[in-house]
Amino acid sequence: MRIVVVEDEAPIREGLGNILAKLDDSYELAGKAKSGKEGLELVRKTKPDLVILDIRMPDMDGLTMLAHIREEKIDCRAMVLSAYSDFDYAKRAIELGIDNYLLKPIKVTELKRVLKEIEESIARDQSKDHLLSLEHVFLNAITGQLENDEQMAALLKEKYDLSEDEPIAIFGVGMGSNYEKYRKYVQMAMADMEIHGKGFRAYTIEFARRQSYVMILYHLEDVEKTRAYIENTIVPMLCSKISGKLILSWNECRGLLKIRDAVMEADQRTEWNLIFGKKALISRQKLEEVKTFPLKYPLSLEDQAKESVDAKDEKAFQAVWKKFRDYCREVPCTPQDMKEAMTRLAFHLSYVAAEVGAEEAMSGTQRFLKVISEAASWVDIEDRLDAFFTDLTQKNYEEEEVSLLIQKALQYTKQYYNQGITLEEIAEKLHVSEEYLSSQFKKETGSTFSETIRRYRIENVKELLLKSSLKLNQIADMVGYSDPKYMSKVFKEEVGMLPLEYRKKNG
CATH class of the missing domain: 1.10.10.60 (Homeodomain-like)
Incomplete structure (x- = not known):
């Protein structure tokens, strides 16, 4: 846990800085500051997990500093120290989302207990954040491990605005033995799509063992327009740079729970690359366009x-x-x-x-x-x-x-x-x-x-x-x-x- 200490009294500031590592060797002092203004700059720069700050300080008091941190959406915990037991201070600190409020003089045993509680709370939130990360959600969706859970659906709707019947597209890039040679180029191309693509949001997952990438496209304004963009712009670009094996596939579905079926269906279609060649985006639409005939053995x-x-x-x-x-x-x-x-x-x-x-x-x-x-x-x-x-x-x-x-x-x-x-x-x-x-x-x-x-x-x-x-x-x-x-x-x-x-x- 990385910690910043902001305290105008030098003995307390130095004492806290020295004792942190002794309490737990996983505690890292990210920096110290003697005023609210200096502390705010330090927090902006170091992005700590926790800031320990006094209330009464020159230039900027601790609660004003904390208000700036919250306004700027800097993700860190806060623990307030003060010699003042006035209820108004405590109330304002609670409103600003502090994790604990300790009065001076600080007792080491109390400090140790509070730090451990904050550390455990951070770990719980990190675990929760991981479960709700796009990588975790999409990877579980692809592998069929995403469960039909109402609470999870609500959290995904709140965090990413992903609805249960969200239109989703899958763009697959398979390279086989070309994988190591071209993986960096494909990564950059996919990243560029994620940043500059219009009319959709995207997240790419690399499958090294399968020598391929899968891009999940969501918040699609126009699915057909996006497919045309991939087919007419991205496919020619990849084909011009990648020699040898290249299989490009596309599929669509509704909702995260349908992603696995859509990916498997796209995988089953990839053998059409034998007929279309590497320059084709293999999709349901492409197969509907082609008219096949019985093969007379030559x-x-x-x-x-x-x-x-x-x-x-x-x-x-x-x-x-x-x-x-x-x-x-x-x-x-x-x-x-x-x-x-x-x-x-x-x-x-x-x-x-x-x-x-x-x-x-x-x-x-x-x-x-x-x-x-x-x-x-x-x-x-x-x-x-x-x-x-x-x-x-x-x-x-x-x-x-x-x-x-x-x-x-x-x-x-x-x-x-x-x-x-x-x-x-x-x-x-x-x-x-x-x-x-x-x-x-x-x-x-x-x-x-x-x-x-x-x-x-x-x-x-x-x-x-x-x-x-x-x-x-x-x-x-x-x-x-x-x-x-x-x-x-x-x-x-x-x-x-x-x-x-x-x-x-x-x-």
Whole structure:
């Protein structure tokens, strides 16, 4: 507790100054003054927790000094000392909000008791102030810990004029791995909005672990006008300064108790950044404006991706995925459709790679699929593409000893089994007869061409059942079955149970 002593009698002034630290080492003497005028300047300068002041002093008496402190709204406690027991002095002091009134000569035990009471009172008020601070209130609202309490609602109305159905907006800024690089800039931008923003009040909370900021906007004069200001002024400014991952979101609600739901709803929308890109403010209004269409899986891009893996051309591989992104955005489709299509492409690539000896293909794909499922920005996908390419192309063992002819036949089979390729088409590509290829295929692999196709499909169905939430008709289409019922029949013949039973048992 920081204390200022204002007393015109030097022995008392010096004695109080010397005894404070002895009473409690947490008591800090912030300064001493010998007159009311000098004491007022000292209080203005040091902003103490408590001022101990005499009533009768030269230049300005203690009660006049205290009146100035109250008028200037300097937040400090006051304890009055006086040799005068006149009731009028005490009454006036009480009206000015003193915490105690002690008569001279001062008893040390009484002084110690009074100081302890004042210290405890300050601590209670600080705790109360903390509970009513905007940071505490908004943070509890975001995390769902704010209770529906009538007394709290009344205090918030009194202190901040926040009503129970107050229109509130949430502006979110997510940066991912860019967080440390740009956090100071975002802090300054948000602070500038809080100070200079017109038609609203704002408070920003930093979430370091989530690498993001959430700004709560309240006292909104016009919600739509404020959203337009954020979208047309703040979003372009942030995008011009921040490279890499940047997700900007907006949502609205009524009342503090609705903030958590509004934040969670905004979080669920952030994956639309995959479709809109970083320059968009993702909001309910934005989603209502966009018209999406079913996504037709781009087989031509799948072929290009397979070719880039076969050629071990990482630059071409990266380019195919960017084409894939642009294709999804041009349709445009939903983020879920985009993720399902990316999952399909990744599965096909991993299966082909695994069959030709890339031992890390399957495990690497599982890691990549997790990235896809959690992605809210294309940067999330790009950051993993190089590792995924390595997993698809790195071989750690010698290939089986089969002829070059059958190696090529197997390669075609693995690449196009889901597109209904026939043995006749492969034989034509390899410039041999269908009969000869069929004979050699069975001789060198131990399985017929049809059995091999069937095995590829069933193994891929298993992977999709366990590693995705795709529906049976989607899985059937991905592995080359035109009829999901027929796929289920074949699956049961091979595995001994229906696909959904397999998912439930092993998922």
